[in-house]
Amino acid sequence: MSLPGSPSIGSRVRRQIATLRHYHEIAEVGEIARRYFPMNAFDGVLTALGIVTGAYFGGVTDPNSLVVVIASASLSLGVSGFYGSYLSEQAERTRALRLLEETMLSRLDSTDVGSAARYAAVAIAAVAGFASAIGGLIMCIPFLLQPLLGVDGSFYAAWGIATLELILLGVFLGHVSRGRLVVSSVKLVLAGGVAFGLSLLLNVAGL
Amino acid sequence: MSEVRRLVLDVLKPHQPTILVLADKLGDLDGIHGVDITLIEIDNKVENIKITLEGDDIDFQDVAEVVQESGGSIHSIDKVSTGKRLIDEVETPQDAGASWLR
Numbered sequence: 001m002s003l004p005g006s007p008s009i010g011s012r013v014r015r016q017i018a019t020l021r022h023y024h025e026i027a028e029v030g031e032i033a034r035r036y037f038p039m040n041a042f043d044g045v046l047t048a049l050g051i052v053t054g055a056y057f058g059g060v061t062d063p064n065s066l067v068v069v070i071a072s073a074s075l076s077l078g079v080s081g082f083y084g085s086y087l088s089e090q091a092e093r094t095r096a097l098r099l100l101e102e103t104m105l106s107r108l109d110s111t112d113v114g115s116a117a118r119y120a121a122v123a124i125a126a127v128a129g130f131a132s133a134i135g136g137l138i139m140c141i142p143f144l145l146q147p148l149l150g151v152d153g154s155f156y157a158a159w160g161i162a163t164l165e166l167i168l169l170g171v172f173l174g175h176v177s178r179g180r181l182v183v184s185s186v187k188l189v190l191a192g193g194v195a196f197g198l199s200l201l202l203n204v205a206g207l
Numbered sequence: 208m209s210e211v212r213r214l215v216l217d218v219l220k221p222h223q224p225t226i227l228v229l230a231d232k233l234g235d236l237d238g239i240h241g242v243d244i245t246l247i248e249i250d251n252k253v254e255n256i257k258i259t260l261e262g263d264d265i266d267f268q269d270v271a272e273v274v275q276e277s278g279g280s281i282h283s284i285d286k287v288s289t290g291k292r293l294i295d296e297v298e299t300p301q302d303a304g305a306s307w308l309r
Binding site: 025027100103104106112113114 | 219221223224228250252253275276277278280
């Protein structure tokens with residue numbers, strides 16, 4: 001029960017959401033996050049695809065080992081995506097804020113502009129970190145289900161998931177560019193094919 | 208102390224938040240009935256705006272707080288009207304005579 005005159009939890013949450021939306025607009029987070037998301041997700045999917053393909057042709061089929069390796073690599077990519085984006089975005093935002101302060105001849109840290117700059121660094125880093133990790137983590141699912149799918153089935157399912165993720169990323173990019181969804185999807189799947197082919201070549205070369 | 212009924216401010220602010228957001232926030236303040244914001248000059252990073260507020264009891268501190276929260280700085284208070292009712296500036300013969308100077 002809230003005290004008379006004090007705002008309820010619902011209204012406080014709504015106010016917080018409105019504040020974040022306000023910062024989101026001021027700092028123009030949407031466009032930058034739209035760039036980071038496909039770029040980092042693509043990295044995550046191709047890294048996991050490389051691990052899966054290398055493991056298959058290298059004869060590593062133990063599901064536990066595969067899940068641990070893919071999940072570790074994906075989480076590391078997520079941490080790297082978060083920190084890398086956070087540090088670079090924070091540096092850029094701070095620089096822009098200082099330049100604006102020089103023009104305004106006043107400090108802006110305690111204003112909405114300063115708060116929006118801090119929010120932008122965290123929000124963009126969260127998107128970048130999540131995008132880096134999620135693609136690979138999803139590819140762990142078939143190996144968790146290996147008792148049901150069988151050894152070959154789990155690998156085929158993982159490649160299928162990777163292809164589906166690349167298609168969805170292509171659809172996302174095609175939607176952003178308002179271009180042809182099929183063309184942008186094919187471009188990404190081709191990149192996945194190149195990564196697959198290189199892993200295959202390594203195996204043929206006996207490395 | 209009589210209530211402030213009209214206030215005109217000269218403000219320098221960054222491009223973001225926009226004057227739409229600033230007008231919305233100022234319009235939500237108690238005692239303000241109308242807000243008008245005009246863009247006077249725009250630069251690479253900042254813009255100079257003229258804020259005109261009308262109401263029955265405008266609190267300057269509240270207005271200054273909203274402007275500063277939005278990253279703006281008040282350069283000058285260009286006009287204030289107080290009293291029981293709103294009156295306009297009266298043009299005198301001296302003003303008319305000196306118009307050729309403007």
